[in-house]
Amino acid sequence: KLVAGNGKERSKIEVGNAVFGEGLVIIAGPCSVESEDQILETALAVKAAGADILRGGAFKPRTSPYAFQGLGLQGLKYLARAGEAAGLPIITEVLDTRDVSWVAEFAQMLQIGARNMQNFSLLKEVGKCQRPVLLKRGMYSTLEEWLNCAEYIMNEGNPQVVLCERGIRSFETYTRNTLDLSAIPAVKELSHLPVISDPTHGTGKVSLIKPMCLASVAAGADGITVEVHRNPAEALSDKDQALTHSQFEEIAKEVRLLERYM
Numbered sequence: 411k412l413v414a415g416n417g418k419e420r421s422k423i424e425v426g427n428a429v430f431g432e433g434l435v436i437i438a439g440p441c442s443v444e445s446e447d448q449i450l451e452t453a454l455a456v457k458a459a460g461a462d463i464l465r466g467g468a469f470k471p472r473t474s475p476y477a478f479q480g481l482g483l484q485g486l487k488y489l490a491r492a493g494e495a496a497g498l499p500i501i502t503e504v505l506d507t508r509d510v511s512w513v514a515e516f517a518q519m520l521q522i523g524a525r526n527m528q529n530f531s532l533l534k535e536v537g538k539c540q541r542p543v544l545l546k547r548g549m550y551s552t553l554e555e556w557l558n559c560a561e562y563i564m565n566e567g568n569p570q571v572v573l574c575e576r577g578i579r580s581f582e583t584y585t586r587n588t589l590d591l592s593a594i595p596a597v598k599e600l601s602h603l604p605v606i607s608d609p610t611h612g613t614g615k616v617s618l619i620k621p622m623c624l625a626s627v628a629a630g631a632d633g634i635t636v637e638v639h640r641n642p643a644e645a646l647s648d649k650d651q652a653l654t655h656s657q658f659e660e661i662a663k664e665v666r667l668l669e670r671y672m
């Protein structure tokens with residue numbers, strides 16, 4: 411299998427100046443792109459705090475069809491401009507096979523969301539384009555199922571896959587999901603692909619994000635991705651888990667300190 415680790419050199423995946431598999435990569439930005447000045451303000455703030463890649467959703471996979479669905483093409487344009495202004499490459503989620511090729515013209519990295527992890531036609535489509543892909547773990551998926559999805563992408567000719575643990579459903583309700591920390595070293599035993607952690611969706615609670623970022627780095631994560639908003643109370647999606655700019659700054663500082671000991 412293409413994903414299998416056995417003796418293969420660990421993959422290094424470049425996105426702008428960031429390299430997954432070589433130092434800790436920090437992805438930060440809002441859940442959704444909401445306006446031109448919102449994404450620009452957060453882009454400049456996360457860049458100043460040490461982020462490597464700017465995130466922002468333009469197409470949102472919302473649980474309810476009546477919730478904010480994202481700004482689409484307009485959102486992507488705002489995100490791309492903000493990334494350029496801040497000097498950061500951008501990542502955004504793609505939901506539909508029909509959007510892959512044109513979204514790839516705007517974004518330096520494509521995200522496959524947890525809900526689409528096993529959308530095999532979407533996996534094949536991103537496998538045909540030459541952009542690095544962040545493959546989030548499905549909320550009901552085993553490691554083997556997740557790695558098979560990476561295999562689908564790689565089998566189409568795109569070896570640039572980064573895995574992202576984002577929490578799985580358990581019986582616990584205090585947290586939004588249960589961040590499976592052991593998946594990080596486990597997947598590194600099974601595969602040569604880089605793996606990052608998403609403590610934002612993994613916990614759904616601001617107070618738990620910093621400890622889980624630090625724990626993820628200690629567990630060997632190649633990066634973290636977190637949601638940051640200039641005014642979390644007003645965020646149009648995922649407001650209970652959005653960090654303020656200053657909370658992000660503190661987390662970035664601490665994970666960089668911990669990285670030095672790894």
Ligand code: PEP
Nearest residue numbers: 441523524525546576611
């Ligand atoms: C997101 O990153 O905004 C997102 C929707 O994540 P997930 O697919 O992990 O739920």
Ligand code: MN
Nearest residue numbers: 441637647648
């Ligand atoms: Mn979100």
